[in-house]
Amino acid sequence: MQPVWSKVAGACALVFCLGGTAVAGDGVVRIGVLNDQSGVFADSTGNGSTIAARMAAEDFGGKAAGMPIEIIAADHQNRPDIGAGIARRWFDLDHVDAIADLGNSAVALAVAEIARDKNKAVLISAGGTTALTGKSCSPNTVQWTYDTWSQSNAIGTALVKKGLKKWFFLTADYTFGYNLRDETSKVVLANGGQVVGSVAHPLNSSDFSSYLLQAQASKADVIALANGGNDTANSIKQAQEFRITKGNQVLVGLSMMITDIKALGLAAAQGLYVTETFYWDRTPESRAWSERWAKRNNGRYPTMMQAGVYGAVLHYLKAVQAVGSVDDGAKVVAEMKKLPTDDPLFGKGYILPNGRKIHDAYVFQIKSPEESKSDWDYYKLVSTVPGKEAFLTLEQSGCKLTK
Missing domain, CATH: 3.40.50.2300 (Response regulator)
Known part of the structure; x- marks a missing residue:
């Protein structure tokens, strides 16, 4: 080879x-x-x-x-x-x-x-x-x-404060997925929410049906996708097929990129909340x-x-x-x-x-097809998180180099 x-x-x-x-x-x-x-x-x-x-x-x-x-x-x-x-x-x-x-x-x-x-x-x-x-x-x-903390902090705090307190995690089975799940769990718990379950899936999965059914059965308010790339897109597509969001459960992409929205289309992705530090049209x-x-x-x-x-x-x-x-x-x-x-x-x-x-970091909501004026016009700004609040402080990081 x-x-x-x-x-x-x-x-x-x-x-x-x-x-x-x-x-x-x-x-x-x-x-x-x-x-x-x-x-x-x-x-x-x-x-x-x-x-x-x-x-x-x-x-x-x-x-x-x-x-x-x-x-x-x-x-x-x-x-x-x-x-x-x-x-x-x-x-x-x-x-x-x-x-x-x-x-x-x-x-x-x-x-x-x-x-x-x-x-x-x-x-x-x-x-x-x-x-x-x-x-x-x-x-x-x-x-x-x-990082995983910046991705989880803003969106976790905002949704728990909206009353979406019970969270279930669909987690990619590698370091990034577990970090994202764990950091978001800390934010949810710190704001008075609870974690009612979690399931791990292999990287680059094609079939999320069994994981989504577990999440649906948990009666969680939020099904949080602690994955990325095509795994996130496929999770959301299959959740739509199971009509999960029709049952008052909210899907959150903890590490969604604009390319994921492109792959999904606005009809499937509309209403989702994402956290990003950059958006091309900002x-x-x-x-x-x-x-x-x-x-x-x-x-x-x-x-x-x-x-x-x-x-x-x-x-x-x-x-x-x-x-x-x-x-x-x-x-x-x-x-x-x-x-x-x-x-x-x-x-x-x-x-x-x-x-x-x-x-700074930003919380965006995905536009509906009617709101979008052109291709790649996907995000509307919900809130801005100042840099000092968006990331862990030096003291919180645990880095031994600075001691």
């Missing part, structure tokens, strides 16, 4: 070069986008994240600290062993300086540990576990876009960038994870420019924490000492 990294190393079709060639060597800022390029999260990360990284390199001017910027990409297939193997080869043989995106929390944790050992930088956009900036925090890691700046991105991606519009890759890579390049080198990954990440963050997608923000990027 051909090693997965051989698909990208030295292959011009998958390497983006600005002022240089894709060969191992010093004097180049080389960033690898490592994510799911072909599986359940390909729509929400995948090639769209690679496009976002390329745009960041272009917008920065093609060079940082006088060195050309190169973007390469590979598919970790949602397997920590494959992701770790690619990371080691990139760091040891291909002179990759930073790895970006890293959807799938188990892969992100594995790669973050390798990057710490090799003193490289990790720019996590799609990995959501709070462990990345908590018990497994690293001086080489920045977690940019969201501001004139985000709209202009997203329209540029869409022209490169067959008219599709970006998820918050893909937007996060742009923001993280752009800020990393600013830090490289300030430091004047990429040789010391921890030093570049430390500079990222010193510099205030500011980009057209997330606005102004900052990075905590544990690597947690702070910016």
Whole structure:
């Protein structure tokens, strides 16, 4: 079997070069986008994240600290062993300086540990576990876009306060799913709600019928989907087939992306509540960038994870420019924490000492077909959660680096 990294190393079709060639060597800022390029999260990360990284390199001017910027990409297939193997080869043989995106929390944790050992930088956009900036925090890691606590906090608080107190969880059977379930459960309980049940399902499932029937039988007010990508979309489609929402049970997608809404269609998704840190049509700046991105991606519009890759890579390049080198990954990440963050997608923000990027989060409700004015016009803003409230504080994170 051909090693997965051989698909990208030295292959011009998958390497983006600005002022240089894709060969191992010093004097180049080389960033690898490592994510799911072909599986359940390909729509929400995948090639769209690679496009976002390329745009960041272009917008920065093609060079940082006088060195050309190169973007390469590979598919970790949602397997920590494959992701770790690619990371080691990139760091040891291909002179990759930073790895970006890293959807799938188990892969992100594995790669973050390798990057710490090799003193490289990790720019996590799609990995959501709070462990990345908590018990497994690293001086080489920045977690940019969201985490399981930010996803659960706003929406859990809002719905329990509306009287939807009994929750049942449909949970993806891997680190991210369990983190999302556990963090949301804490929020529900803290606000006076209760958890009446939970069931786990394998990643990339096709049949959710038995899990949904358990949830329906629980008489829960809320059936919370602690999964992502196509798993979330398929859960909702099959819940519609069982007419679950007709029985006064509310479905909540705890990690829904705009690509999930596209796959479902507004007729099936209307009325759902989601939490995101980015929406393409929220501001004139985000709209202009997203329209540029869409022209490169067959008219599709970006998820918050893909937007996060742009923001993280752009800020990393600013830090490289300030430091004047990429040789010391921890030093570049430390500079990222010193510099205030500011980009057209997330606005102004900052990075905590544990690597947690702070910016506002938003609660949106999915529009009905009648409310939508055009394709990809899916969200209406319900509330804004300030950055200081959207994420765990440094003290709450449990990161030992800061003690």
